[in-house]
Amino acid sequence: MHLHRFEKIWLMLGAGGLALFIVLLCVNAFAMGMAPPSNMEMIDPEKVMETPPFDKPGLKQVGDKEFDAYMTAFAFGFSPTKMEVAVGSTVNFHVTSPDVIHGFQIPETNVNFMVLPGHISSATYTFDEPGEYLILCNEYCGAGHQVMATTIIVK
Amino acid sequence: MVIARKEEIKISHAPIAPATAKLSLAYVWVAYVAFGLAALAGMLQGMVRGGIMELPSWTNYYQILTAHGVLMALIFTTFFIVGFIFSGVARTTGGALHGTALKLGWIGWILMVVGTAMAVVTILRNEASVLYTFYAPLKASPYFYIGAALLVVGSWIAGISVFTSYRKWRRENKGQMSPLFLFMAVTTYIMWIIATLPVAAEVLFQLIPWSLGLTPTINVMLSRTLFWFFGHPLVYFWLMPAYMAWYVCIPRIIGGHVFSDSLSRLAFILLLLFSIPVGFHHQLMEPGISAGWKMIHVTLTLIVVIPSLMTAFSMFAIFETSGRKKGGVGLFGWFKKLPWTDVRFFAPFVGMLFFIPGGAGGIINASNQINAVVHNTIWVTGHFHITVGAAVAMTFFGVSFWLVPALTGRTLTKTANRMAMVQTVFWAVGMFLMSLAMHTMGLQGAPRRTDYTTYMDHPLALGWMDYQRVMAFGGGLLFVSAILMILILLYLTFYAPKGNTEYPIGETETKQEVPRILERWPVWVGLVAFLIILAYGYPIMEQIQHQAPGSPPFKTW
Numbered sequence: 015m016h017l018h019r020f021e022k023i024w025l026m027l028g029a030g031g032l033a034l035f036i037v038l039l040c041v042n043a044f045a046m047g048m049a050p051p052s053n054m055e056m057i058d059p060e061k062v063m064e065t066p067p068f069d070k071p072g073l074k075q076v077g078d079k080e081f082d083a084y085m086t087a088f089a090f091g092f093s094p095t096k097m098e099v100a101v102g103s104t105v106n107f108h109v110t111s112p113d114v115i116h117g118f119q120i121p122e123t124n125v126n127f128m129v130l131p132g133h134i135s136s137a138t139y140t141f142d143e144p145g146e147y148l149i150l151c152n153e154y155c156g157a158g159h160q161v162m163a164t165t166i167i168v169k
Numbered sequence: 170m171v172i173a174r175k176e177e178i179k180i181s182h183a184p185i186a187p188a189t190a191k192l193s194l195a196y197v198w199v200a201y202v203a204f205g206l207a208a209l210a211g212m213l214q215g216m217v218r219g220g221i222m223e224l225p226s227w228t229n230y231y232q233i234l235t236a237h238g239v240l241m242a243l244i245f246t247t248f249f250i251v252g253f254i255f256s257g258v259a260r261t262t263g264g265a266l267h268g269t270a271l272k273l274g275w276i277g278w279i280l281m282v283v284g285t286a287m288a289v290v291t292i293l294r295n296e297a298s299v300l301y302t303f304y305a306p307l308k309a310s311p312y313f314y315i316g317a318a319l320l321v322v323g324s325w326i327a328g329i330s331v332f333t334s335y336r337k338w339r340r341e342n343k344g345q346m347s348p349l350f351l352f353m354a355v356t357t358y359i360m361w362i363i364a365t366l367p368v369a370a371e372v373l374f375q376l377i378p379w380s381l382g383l384t385p386t387i388n389v390m391l392s393r394t395l396f397w398f399f400g401h402p403l404v405y406f407w408l409m410p411a412y413m414a415w416y417v418c419i420p421r422i423i424g425g426h427v428f429s430d431s432l433s434r435l436a437f438i439l440l441l442l443f444s445i446p447v448g449f450h451h452q453l454m455e456p457g458i459s460a461g462w463k464m465i466h467v468t469l470t471l472i473v474v475i476p477s478l479m480t481a482f483s484m485f486a487i488f489e490t491s492g493r494k495k496g497g498v499g500l501f502g503w504f505k506k507l508p509w510t511d512v513r514f515f516a517p518f519v520g521m522l523f524f525i526p527g528g529a530g531g532i533i534n535a536s537n538q539i540n541a542v543v544h545n546t547i548w549v550t551g552h553f554h555i556t557v558g559a560a561v562a563m564t565f566f567g568v569s570f571w572l573v574p575a576l577t578g579r580t581l582t583k584t585a586n587r588m589a590m591v592q593t594v595f596w597a598v599g600m601f602l603m604s605l606a607m608h609t610m611g612l613q614g615a616p617r618r619t620d621y622t623t624y625m626d627h628p629l630a631l632g633w634m635d636y637q638r639v640m641a642f643g644g645g646l647l648f649v650s651a652i653l654m655i656l657i658l659l660y661l662t663f664y665a666p667k668g669n670t671e672y673p674i675g676e677t678e679t680k681q682e683v684p685r686i687l688e689r690w691p692v693w694v695g696l697v698a699f700l701i702i703l704a705y706g707y708p709i710m711e712q713i714q715h716q717a718p719g720s721p722p723f724k725t726w
Contacts, residue, residue: 016429021486025482039467042537043538049464049537052459057717059720089723127544146627148627148630152546154619160230160621161622
């Protein structure tokens with residue numbers, strides 16, 4: 015099979031760049047600990063409201079300036095509805111759904127994951143800037159999907 | 170061992186036989202009816218999201234969003250692809266489909282039309298506002314899922330029809346390499362049939378029994394994995410026929426030659442191999458799949474960069490060599506010699522330009538943790554509107570402008586060509602504005618698939634409003650273009666003057682030797698199976714053995 019000389023150069027540059035890129039992604043994910051949210055915990059979706067800690071959604075302080083936020087995402091809202099932390103706080107979000115699939119996204123941060131019934135999704139973020147952060151559902155979940163949002167206040 | 174490809178002289182300029190032309194046209198027209206309805210739904214969505222209008226109380230945003238997605242991404246594309254491939258297979262195998270192939274073609278058409286009708290009726294009755302991804306545990310009417318299954322089964326029968334044509338050709342031309350178009354058609358259908366098996370399993374064994382109430386709960390994770398097992402190769406099923414037009418038809422239209430027969434085939438084989446074992450890159454942000462398996466899928470996904478670079482090289486090599494032959498001198502003189510006023514070239518060329526940022530955006534989407542920035546934001550909507558909505562759709566438009574008159578025995582007149590150029594410009598400008606606004610908003614976090622909302626007047630969401638208006642304006646231009654498209658096609662089907670329209674099939678400039686292994690299907694299908702087992706075997710086994718407690722059905726609309 016004949017390959018034009020320019021095409022050889024073109025493909026070698028492309029393949030080389032690609033290999034380097036994949037290596038960087040792996041280093042980023044596994045050596046630097048920035049893998050996408052991949053929590054493996056499970057929960058019975060029909061018993062979310064009775065299963066601790068999701069029976070009492072809210073913030074729990076687990077360290078100096080570190081919180082666990084246990085939340086439920088349901089059609090069409092999030093619980094708890096109001097959360098407040100001090101600037102510089104690290105929040106570990108743990109979210110599950112008692113009904114359909116939802117999304118959990120805090121725009122202008124890297125917090126963005128799916129909430130699947132039967133699974134518990136997790137992500138961690140440190141809020142270094144004060145403000146009223148919007149938390150919204152970014153997966154279609156029904157007629158009221160567009161109103162499904164809450165905020166977390168950082169001050 | 171290598172063998173020379175047979176010259177195609179004896180069949181060039183052969184018209185498509187009337188019975189085959191009728192079949193192909195029947196597919197193409199169902200495609201464009203769906204396209205017209207989908208474009209209307211799309212325009213309304215843009216206007217609603219842009220805050221320009223509100224929908225009447227008897228419908229809602231998510232109902233028309235479902236209609237838009239299903240009709241555009243599933244019905245328009247599949248029908249057009251099947252119709253186009255039938256015509257091209259006939260054209261490169263002597264001008265007609267043989268009896269069995271023709272019969273299978275019509276059986277496929279009937280099944281697909283019945284399936285489409287079932288899906289459309291359930292959507293209109295508001296019993297299936299589940300969007301075109303139909304994620305459980307949202308539960309649509311069982312008829313919606315049965316309709317989807319019929320659509321898929323119909324497309325399989327069309328594929329089998331192409332396989333019978335291929336076998337017949339091989340029998341009659343022993344020891345010869347098949348025509349490039351036919352080879353690509355077979356590759357596309359092999360990919361499609363393998364890729365649709367898991368979604369068929371999802372629909373038949375999970376969704377239909379569950380929606381009928383026969384099983385109380387559903388394994389949500391497994392249903393999503395089976396869906397995306399199919400969902401990503403679906404985009405290659407849109408793309409590969411567009412590539413067929415780029416590799417085989419465009420060279421002839423611009424008066425050039427196919428750049429390299431074997432590299433074109435190799436690109437298709439690579440697409441076959443690396444389009445399927447990659448679905449987790451659509452599930453990067455979800456729980457229940459480990460980071461390691463996600464990385465394996467990301468790596469396999471990114472390999473598609475190679476056939477894409479090969480395609481880009483081939484296209485520009487074709488453009489440059491044919492431009493130079495026409496007297497273009499200097500570094501870029503050839504560029505001016507391309508047939509810019511011929512819509513058969515211009516529309517797909519603009520599509521190719523859209524594909525450059527489209528491909529770059531795709532790499533961003535597939536890049537593991539970077540996906541967190543754009544996942545489920547309207548960036549993604551912008552991405553697939555410049556890939557399938559521009560690169561693929563504009564290629565299909567460009568093909569339609571010669572395919573429809575070739576099928577009806579009419580001609581693309583100068584005026585029709587001019588109108589088609591206007592249509593192309595409207596589509597390009599509309600898509601550019603709309604997708605630019607979508608990409609920009611997405612980076613700021615605006616979600617996709619969401620009705621008009623200000624999130625209780627949150628300042629961030631209020632900041633998206635101007636972009637949403639630009640998006641709506643782009644959608645308006647696209648709708649005007651869609652109406653023009655339908656009018657042009659009506660003209661080309663029923664009113665254009667009778668005459669001979671060429672069905673452009675390019676050839677290589679000199680005889681090229683093609684490695685025989687490229688046509689040894691057991692090798693490639695075996696490799697596909699190996700890659701699929703590697704990428705999916707263990708995760709799917711885990712999802713069945715260690716499944717989360719199941720979900721009952723919900724109707725939340």
